Amino acid sequence: MSADDEHPDLAAMEQVQEPDLDRGPVEAWAAKMISNPDRAYRAMFYTATVFFLVTTLFPFYWLFMVAITPGRELSEVGALTPGGFDPTSFITIFTRLPFHRYVFNSFLIATVATVIVLFVASLAGYVFGRLRFRGKNALLLLVLVTSFFPPAAFFVPLNRLFNTQVAVLEPIMSEGTLYNTPYAIFIPVSAIFLPLSIFILMTFYSQIPDGLEDAARIEGTTRVGALFRVIVPLSAPGVATAGVLTFITVYNEYFFSSLMTDGRPENWAPMLEGILAFQGQYEVDFHLMAAASIVAVLPVAILVIVAQEKIVSGLTAGAVKE
Amino acid sequence: MAQVKLENVTKQYEDVTAVDDMNLEIKDGEFVTFVGPSGCGKSTTMETIAGLTIPTDGGVYIGNENVTRKPPKDRGISMVFQNIALFPHMDVYDNISFGLRLRKYDQEEIDQRVENAADVVQLEGMMDRMPEEMSGGQRQRVAIARAIVRNPRVFLMDEPLANLDAELRVHMRTQLQRLHRELDTTIIYVTHDQAQAMTMSDRIAVINSGELMQVDPPLTCYNEPNNLFVAGFIGSPSMNFVEGQITNSGFESEYMDLPFDPETQGVEPGQDVTLGIRPEDVYLEPTRNQAGTPSKTYDMVVDVLEPMGDEVFVFLLAERGIETSADEMGAGQLLMSVEPDADVQANQDKQIVIDRDRVHLFDSETEQAITHGLK
Known part of the structure; x- marks a missing residue:
């Protein structure tokens, strides 16, 4: 078969190189990318991945470096190298201060807040996602507006409220106030993070076919029973997403948790107060703060790894789920 | 087993009257089909019997008991849905036994009943399959088993065959008739397909624009239609x-x-x-x-x-x-x-x-x- 018989397009494809043009290395590289866009996409993917990995993981690496450097040699820490090796910081943080108690406080507050938020947001999400009634959109907007305020706007009234002595609380609470109790933390924090969860769950619950709820109600559940037996299990990715987002935010929350307690661990001071407690009046134990930070990340890291699969499908599949 | 009575049932949505002053008595053990064009209110009528919709006015009676305000679970009914509505996160056994487990039956009794129900619809050996692993006809049989396992007083079916292919639909039609003979339960069936209505029912209730046009045995509706609508709707091709x-x-x-x-x-x-x-x-x-x-x-x-x-x-x-x-x-x-x-x-x-x-x-x-x- 001679070249004349070939289809002109095929002939053009054969000629990868155009020898007449004298190209510089950049031009040649660009031409290669244009003729083979997959390479360009792959290159972009790796560039983006490396960028995100470095920006997210480098701080951890640096924390770790600082954490294993002995306190006296902190000035020796280089850009990439530790100033020495002394892993005892990871033990000192628990002996000098009850750092485990701070972590436990935050963990407990975050867990309780997550449970409350998921329960209330499930009921609200059901109402907004599945019922039709007058003024629904206005009400939903009102709920969402709460999350638009800066938390600081709520602080003064809440602080006054929680420092007010309530006679009913006196037998159970010290001094009859909510100040220095976990309630003073997770009540406002739950309220502030509730709208986001309501919104996530509303989207998921609205996509469960009506027939399934009707079937559950006929089989013997109430509306609420159908919600928790059928709608919630089928919306597991959405519930996991809302739950993990709430847990992480509350666990890392500092504003309310530091202001609603006096900073002592036995008064439910949170994990961040614990990290900052290694900052003395005359010296700052950066290595201990670094070690404490790494330890504090662990519970969240474990939670995310466990729930990862659900979260990913929750963030991506929500919109198209049947 | 029970008779069903609708007394002046009216259901009004904001500006639409879905069901308009409907009076109907269904005898114990009868197979009655609600038939009519789509949007005529037949499904809404069934939903008021099921309790999924509360009527704006009028009363619903099942076995002489006024159930108008009762939640669906306390009406002694079961229902098969058009989109089948099996719980996708439960296997066949859990789907069928859902209602029994909610009512706290003994494990032994549950097993016995599930086995019987599965036997009636020929589902043996499929107890641990998930709904997504089954064909349309099998899913439909699971839905029917779920409905019969509780021995309901009234059996409601809302277009149960609509999503099946033509061949399977004809097959299931005869199966349902056998089922009715076997169970001897009151069955209320909703369809827009007058062929299903003609072939299966003891009586058909022709509904148009929320109003009852005629309630009679199929051949009476065919030979002596009450009005122009029934005459045109029943029979294919039309009069x-x-x-x-x-x-x-x-x-x-x-x-x-x-x-x-x-x-x-x-x-x-x-x-x-x-x-x-x-x-x-x-x-x-x-x-x-x-x-x-x-x-x-x-x-x-x-x-x-x-x-x-x-x-x-x-x-x-x-x-x-x-x-x-x-x-x-x-x-x-x-x-x-x-x-x-x-x-x-x-x-x-x-x-x-x-x-x-x-x-x-x-x-x-x-x-x-x-x-x-x-x-």
């Missing part, structure tokens, strides 16, 4: 309607007249009436003896033939050049069905007769039937 007027000598219209004595038929000269005749009651002139009481002969032109195999539908025109429209049979058009071996060709001139015993007369204004068969 021929000719709009005309009563004169002293009988029925007269633009293209067709039928002599009779108005007095004996209970009509008055000058009254606007619609004459109805089913396609199978129209005969070719040579076979006029097959008609019970043949009418006079009409001259027609064959327009189009639709051979169905066992019969041929023949579209006739009163004269050449009559305008035909795609969506309905207009004036001067008539549909007849003939034997497949009949000598009919398109564009032929043919003479036909109609069977006077099978002529229906309806008042054009009230749409109510006046007489079935000329006396």
